[in-house]
Amino acid sequence: MSAGRFLLRAAAVALAACVASGCGPTRAADADAAKPGPVEIDLMRFFGSCDATYGNNTDPRAAVGECGILTSLVNEFNAQNKGRIVVRTQIGEWGPYYDQLNARLVASDVPAVAVMHESMLGDYVRRKLVEPLDADFAQVGIDTNDFTAHAHRGVTFAGKTYALPFDTWSWLWHFDMGLMKKAGLVTAEGKPVLPHSPDELLAQARQFRKATGKPYFAWAAANEPSANTRTFLTLVYQQNGKVFADDGRAINLHTPEVEKALDLMQALYDEGDVKPGQDYASSNQSYLNGDVGVLIVGTWTIAQFMSEAKKPDSPLHAGYYVTPFPTLYARPAIFADGHSWVLMKGGTPDARSRAAALQLMKFLYDHDGDWARTGHLTTRKSVAESADFKALPFRAELAEITSTGVSIPNNVGTQRAVENLIGEDIGNIVVSHKPRAKALADIEKRVNAQLRRGHH
């Protein structure tokens, strides 16, 4: 066969395959609308896929981890509503999740329900892309008065509730109690001795280093800008400082609180109290290998670290402890954010699908306690006070974050980008000694430009 004929035939085959397999626009939604039977709604989320392990599990209590528990919850909901509602889960990656969600909105391929960070919610509220839910919540039995203080702030805009808060996650200190004991930093009750001021922290870190020969901390200072931001903002908030203007449209880092926060972070790093050059994965590794006394990372690692502490050959064996980020200044405050569920505008084309979506939200509200097993904190006061929640390891102590958690004010737009811009240059200050004045000026310039774009 000649090359020309081959090419023409190949093109024809490709075209035929394309047509046969549906090159054109999908009409699944139209078909669904006409089809009798269960109503189908799309649920968009991150947290990964774990079909292989939990694809058929309908008992969330038999699952572990974010993906396992959420997959099981949706399976249980589908099983309970068999013949009436089918929830189709559509998974996006954590990194580009919002890009993908935005792409879907542009294409009018809107999911009914989507998971959303509370720090992102404001952008969607301002663009009128999510529905206010107070009346619907009252109708299906979701009590907004039961939301914890942090959760309530996170989903409320101008007095209206725009999402179902699902958890509060925050910034914790994960301790290696074996090393803490060696350093003489354990109380009689077997808890870590917590510092109450920057000076106490520096003194404890020196004591730890002297006794163990190891740095006190590991934290992700490199390639994880948001981690720097969370530590930095925690230290600023604890001084009652603020960095954003009241209208959320500008940032100001030329304050004494900012200077003090950076002084502490830099002193810890320069004195060798932080294992240098660590990213997210390597800081976790350092902690699990017994190379540091404290890892600063979020709520989501609790279950894994507990599991690691059960292994006899682990350096962390029988020595795991976790507390909220200690209060080093005047005010108990910790950077916190949360995951929430939103009802996307245009995602429920008829009353039936809207009712189904709200029923799913009610189900998730009812199972907030199951989700709290991930390590995240509950968003319901009643669950926080329940025996089940308090029986979960460390949760009694961590529950204070549901009231002491502080987020970036929700009138600040594009918070994810802002977090990264702040964290990049804080990392530059701490790790590579970029002149502080220049770094702070750069952050202000870049963040203010971002905020201007975010409010257009």
Place this chain on the structure above:
Amino acid sequence: MSVAIRRSGFDRAVLALLCILAFAWMLPLLWVLALSFKPNEFLMSRTDAFLAPPYTLANYLNILQTSQVFRWVLNSVVVAMGQTVGVVVLSSLAGYGFARTEFPGRRLVFALVIFGLAIPSQSIFIPLHRMFSHWGLQNTYAGLMLPGLAAPFGVYLMTQYFRAIPAELEEAAMLDNASRLKTFLRVILPLSLPAQATLAIFTFLAAWNDYLWPLVIATKPEMYTLTRGLASTQTNFAQSEGLGFLMSQAVFAGLPVLTVYVFFQKYLVSAVAGTGRRTEAKA
């Protein structure tokens, strides 16, 4: 004799150096392969154990047990093959037009095509997505394939290749009353097979590995390509909690590409080395 020995020694030294460099280059790939056979829990604390136990196939089994993975493979095959055939056909036709025919504005249009080489695909991403979603092509094979058919590099490559083919061959065919189309199909196209193969390989690899466009145009799991689908299965902190799974995904997604390379490496190497013409001359 001594010159021969010296040369032999020099050759061996060069060979040894190349082997060392090749090994160094392959080290990250071998590392990926080794980690793909380790349990995720183990990799949370250690990533430096290449050959030491523990070993597991669980990461690969997890991929294979993911309900839609073979659908994603099929989607990738359809998209990569469709795009490859489309690019080769369109680039060959356009290249021939630019190389061998005269029409008003030819230089200007060719300059525009060349200009296209300088435009990063990301810079036209948003308008492209708006256009395709407006046409209702979200979550369709057409939506996945069509943007890739605009291939300035392919047009440029084929144009340059056709220009290098002696015009006498074409004139001889025309003297024998062959039409322009017949001349193109029967005389010119067969001579350009090496260039077409090169273009096809590059296009296939690019289409197979593409992640960004499928990320926004394919939002339903049944329309994900393999890269997009595998990425969607990763947990939020895969670099720490699911590293073995992550590495096995890289190996799994890379296998078809490796297969293409094994079978077509002659063309690929000659394309990279810029010696496609010589291959053609031999053919």
